[in-house]
Amino acid sequence: MLPFFTNPYPDELLYSAIARYHFYSGNLDCKDTLEELFGSRSVIPSVEIGSNFTILAEKLGHQYSVESLLTNHTIYPYYASFLSKQRQQEILENVKGDGQGLYTRLGIVAGGICRKDGLYYCSTCAKADAECYGEPYIHREHQLQGIDYCSHHEIPLRKYPKTNDSRIEYIRFELKHMDLSPLYEIDSHKELAIHLAKQAYKLLNLPLHYLSREQINSKYRTLLREYNLITSSNRVRQQEMYQAIKSTLPNSFLQRYESAVNNNDEYNWLRILTRNLKRHVHPFRHLLFLYFLQYSVEKLVDIDEDDGAFGRGPFSCLNKAAAHYKKFIISNVIVTRDFKTKNLIGTFTCSCGFIYSRKHTTDMFEIGRIKAFGDVWLEKLHDLQQQNLSIRAIARELGVDFKTVKRYLIGNVEIKQVKSHRDNDDILGIYKQDLLKEIKKHPNLSRTALRNKYKKQYMYLYRYDKVWLDEALPERRYGQNTIKKVNWAKRDQQYVQEINRLHQKLLQSEKPIRITISKIGKSLGTLANLEQHLNKLPKTNKLLNDIVESVKDFQLRRCYKIIDDLLENDQEIFLWQIQRKAAIKSHHFHAIQPMLESYIEMKQEVTNNERTTS
Incomplete structure (x- = not known):
């Protein structure tokens, strides 16, 4: 000591x-x-x-x-x-x-x-x-x-x-x-810079390991829900969040602190921060995100972690006719989004047949809408009727409006039951009838016209009974000029010229892009032909074999470009620096390291010869 x-x-x-x-x-x-x-x-x-x-x-x-x-x-x-x-x-x-x-x-x-x-x-x-x-x-x-x-x-x-x-x-x-x-x-x-300095000081004074990345990510999702930036499928609305960030944080400030957001970059810091990725995001950028959310470090500590829009469950059944009323026995919730208000809607289905929905902002014991009452409720309804109770008394007992009781007792309402997979046969039958009626009524309609008119029925039958659909539909019609003979030799020559131009453009791109058949095809709008008809395009096929890059080829090209840039600026070359800039994993980098060393030696020799000559 x-x-x-x-x-x-x-x-x-x-x-x-x-x-x-x-x-x-x-x-x-x-x-x-x-x-x-x-x-x-x-x-x-x-x-x-x-x-x-x-x-x-x-x-x-x-x-x-x-x-x-x-x-x-x-x-x-x-x-x-x-x-x-x-x-x-x-x-x-x-x-x-x-x-x-x-x-x-x-x-x-x-x-x-x-x-x-x-x-x-x-x-x-x-x-x-x-x-x-x-x-x-x-x-x-x-x-x-x-x-x-x-x-x-x-x-x-x-x-x-x-x-x-x-x-x-x-x-x-x-x-x-x-x-x-x-x-x-x-x-x-x-003002903004001082605010962030104060928040950074608060971070410094949190108890050691009081928060963790897992907790922070979950708390962020809770806050994003408040801004309606989480979809019904539990994904972050990246585009809307990006626009909101742009309107909140001045771009000049973000550029000054090396935190401008490039929305075209799939791995910009904003996307990484809101996704469960292992990449690091600088604490300063977390503070920027909290500023956008209008939350401080102290408030973040008190925020509950995200349990989804309606919590983790189980959820309560709100069927007053059931013995398990208000007991937590519903295991799952189906989350959708209201088309008009964009609010998240949860639909809860109980084994007793009772189905109800509510908004995620309402109390857990509040019903927004009853979608189906179920057998238990209906049985209770008829039991109460036999007791000679008034309609209003029955309504109070079942927790519904008296008009609902009246409609069901009169019997002029279709009783909705919980749909299961067995209902598919019924749906198929209904959709088949719809299509057959239309074909009988308008026998001259083409397949395309029928599909456009009955999109829902057509797609359902296509998915679940394609054989029946193909037999039921009218014969395919081919006009005299429908099928045109393709001049593959001419197309082959055209593709070669277009691919050569695109190849040069890709090679000159500031950020290296791997040259693949998929990249070329998507860029030129010819992917289907390049994938399915290369046997008819011999010159194109040969050119693609020459220029398409494997992963290793692409890694080498990235590294060669970095080496050339370093030599052009008279900077010292370190292999670790090349690996880091090229973002290549160690086991892949070791495989190409001998070729890089040879390339560096060759380029340095050429540079020295040029200097000696001059």
């Missing part, structure tokens, strides 16, 4: 406390400080989080733990709420040990935005710290990516002028290097 340590101040980064310890201990070499704190001279200082916390906590004494250091003196809580429970545990183990792969698991490497290339401070905070503690220190909230304002004093942050000259050097804030004059800038988005 250390004889003393510079105990961290409120909201101080652990890095800052260690920097102060190094200064006050009198150590000249940072490696001596590292050995005293971590028992190793090879630990690399980390501003944001750090590693080897188990050893450090033991050295500092019982008042410190790995969890308390991680929660109160690193930026980890900024990211923690948006990580899966499994990833949270993995990171906790990472910081206890050497921290290998920590920032990759955290998503800072892949999903980082608005990266800060130094240390930042608030001039008012620094002045207050000097008065209160005798020295300024590094506040963790001022180092968060995407945050440019102090959440307390609402002024822009300044960059500390001193930077690291060595990877193992610790920087300690000193007043002599700081500009303490208030900084005021004209910023049209100041």
